[in-house]
Amino acid sequence: MVVFTFISVSLLTAFMNWKKIIAIGLTGCFLFSGCAEQRQNAQKMGEEGTQEDSYESTTFAMDTVMTFHIVAPDGEDLLIEAEQEVKRLEKLFSVTDEDSDIEQINDNAGDKAVTVSADTLALLKAGKQLGKATNNAFDMAIYPIVKAWGFTENEYTIPTQETLDTLLPLTKVSDVTIDEEASTVYLEKEGMAVDLGGIAKGYASDKLAELLKKKGVKSAWLSLGGNVCAIGTKPDGSPWRIAVQNPADENDYVGVVEISDACAVTSGGYQRYFEENGKKYHHIIDPATGKPAESGLTSVTIICKDGTKADALSTALYVMGLDDALAYWKTQDDFEVIFVTEAGEVVATEGLKDSFTFDGKGNDYTYRVAKR
Numbered sequence: 001m002v003v004f005t006f007i008s009v010s011l012l013t014a015f016m017n018w019k020k021i022i023a024i025g026l027t028g029c030f031l032f033s034g035c036a037e038q039r040q041n042a043q044k045m046g047e048e049g050t051q052e053d054s055y056e057s058t059t060f061a062m063d064t065v066m067t068f069h070i071v072a073p074d075g076e077d078l079l080i081e082a083e084q085e086v087k088r089l090e091k092l093f094s095v096t097d098e099d100s101d102i103e104q105i106n107d108n109a110g111d112k113a114v115t116v117s118a119d120t121l122a123l124l125k126a127g128k129q130l131g132k133a134t135n136n137a138f139d140m141a142i143y144p145i146v147k148a149w150g151f152t153e154n155e156y157t158i159p160t161q162e163t164l165d166t167l168l169p170l171t172k173v174s175d176v177t178i179d180e181e182a183s184t185v186y187l188e189k190e191g192m193a194v195d196l197g198g199i200a201k202g203y204a205s206d207k208l209a210e211l212l213k214k215k216g217v218k219s220a221w222l223s224l225g226g227n228v229c230a231i232g233t234k235p236d237g238s239p240w241r242i243a244v245q246n247p248a249d250e251n252d253y254v255g256v257v258e259i260s261d262a263c264a265v266t267s268g269g270y271q272r273y274f275e276e277n278g279k280k281y282h283h284i285i286d287p288a289t290g291k292p293a294e295s296g297l298t299s300v301t302i303i304c305k306d307g308t309k310a311d312a313l314s315t316a317l318y319v320m321g322l323d324d325a326l327a328y329w330k331t332q333d334d335f336e337v338i339f340v341t342e343a344g345e346v347v348a349t350e351g352l353k354d355s356f357t358f359d360g361k362g363n364d365y366t367y368r369v370a371k372r
Contacts, residue, residue, distance in 0.1 A: 053073050053075060054071045055069070055075030055078070055079055056069045057083060059083050061086045061087055062089075062090050062093075062200060062224070063197075064226075066086065066222070066223060067222075067223045068082050068083070068208070068220070068222050068223075069222075070082075070219075071219040071220060072215070072217050072218075072219075075217075078212060078215055078217065081211065081215075082211065082222075086208065086224075089119060089200070089203070089204050089207065092116075095193070095195050101114070101117055102194060104116075105185050105194060106187070106192070108187070109187035109189065109190055109192040109193065110188065110189050110190030112186070113184035113185065113186035114184060114185055116183060117183075118183070119203075121183055121185070123196055123200065123203045124178055124185055124194065124196075125178055125180070126199070126308050126312075127140040128173050128178065130199070131312075134316040134317075136288075137286075137287065137315075137316035137317070137320050138198065138199075138312045138313070138315050138316035138319075140176075140195065140196060141171045141192060142287055143171075145164065145167050145168070146285055147193075148163055148164070148167060149281070149283075149285070150274075159290075164289075167191075168290050170193075171192075171290075175188035175192060176188075198311065198312060198315050199308060199312045200311075201224040201227045201311060202263065202306075202308040202309070202310055203307065203308045204307075205227055205229035205263055205307035206306065206307045206308055209222065209229055209231055209307070212231060217232075219231065219233060219234060220232070221240055226265065226266045227263060227264075227310075227311060228242055228259075228263065228264045228265070230260055230262055230264075239258035239259055239355070241256050242256065242259060243255075244256070244266065245266070245299070246340075246360065246363060246365075247298035247299045248270075248363070252363060254340060254358070254359060254360035254365055255338070255346065255356055255357055255360060255367075256357045257301070257338065257352060257355055257356045258356075259355070261305060262304060263303070263307040263310045265301065265304075265311050265313075265314045266299055266301040267284060267299065267314035267318045268298055268299035268300070268340075269284055269318070271283070273292075286319050293318060295318060295321035296341055296343070297318050297321060297325075297339055297340065297342065298340045298342055299318075300314050300315075300317045300337060300340075301337065302335055302337055303336045303338075303352065304334060306334070306335075309335065325339070326347075326349075329349055329370075336349045336352045338352065340365075344365050345366050345367070345368065346358060346365050346366070346367045347367075348367075348368075348370070349370050350369050350370060350371045350372065352369075353369050
């Protein structure tokens with residue numbers, strides 16, 4: 001999933017710090033929080049169970065604001081390590097840093113294989129597997145088309161069908177060759193390019209959780225843009241509570257989901273789009289058409305212990321649409337989903353029936369639980 005958050009340089013400077021939270025009602029973590037009364041009510045849900053030795057920091061990486069909250073005596077030092085780790089991964093996965101693994105792979109498309117780090121190899125392998133598993137609804141090689149729409153540099157344009165027809169053959173994940181033994185990656189066709197923006201933050205959350213758990217952390221949450229990863233529970237043993245944004249109102253939410261030792265990742269067409277002649281064009285591209293997905297969904301939230309998988313699936317299931325996404329979910333047993341549809345329906349899969357609280361009636365949403 002790609003979440004684009006914009007912040008001024010002055011605000012960013014103010015955010016780049018860590019602080020100790022002592023005996024105050026620390027907020028719960030929320031996928032998308034606004035500033036209205038609804039958000040204040042949601043925050044109250046996460047205020048229980050805080051304690052001393054709670055530390056929090058905010059930084060900017062992977063094109064989004066990230067907040068880390070750790071409950072541990074050495075949390076101050078762990079926050080520094082966490083920020084260093086996410087910055088390390090950013091340098092590997094960036095599509096704009098000429099020295100990154102990804103930029104080197106793209107620069108040598110159709111020419112030669114490139115030796116990459118273990119992390120880049122692992123993430124590209126996961127991306128390729130998830131692309132195959134979702135019948136390419138998730139496509140890490142879609143970058144040439146995303147660029148053609150102008151989403152990479154905020155210079156929006158509607159590409160012609162001729163342009164799309166030219167670019168679509170360059171977006172086949174099957175043309176990404178990974179040699180695990182040699183630790184190399186090769187893009188088979190000149191003009192191909194991979195972009196890990198739809199999966200990198202999920203991978204980063206997994207790596208951060210692994211790092212912190214090895215250090216003995218049993219209670220923490222990590223917010224990487226629209227990706228939230230919970231380590232353990234709140235200090236009082238209760239689950240972390242995540243508010244799922246109302247796609248039609250950034251200051252509102254459609255419900256709250258409780259998670260422990262899991263990640264919640266949302267993709268939505270409302271997160272980034274442009275308008276032309278009265279029509280909205282969002283950034284989630286359907287790999288089959290090269291155009292913004294018209295799936296009847298406005299957001300998809302995946303709950304899964306694997307942040308990498310959750311990140312990719314939030315995009316893939318959005319592209320699939322409700323019926324195909326539910327059919328895919330029925331074949332799996334390691335994730336749950338909350339859908340919000342253009343028709344005003346909120347649909348949660350049955351594994352969430354005891355952990356998701358619907359709160360969208362006031363905005364004319366209806367609710368149902370999807371069963372296997």
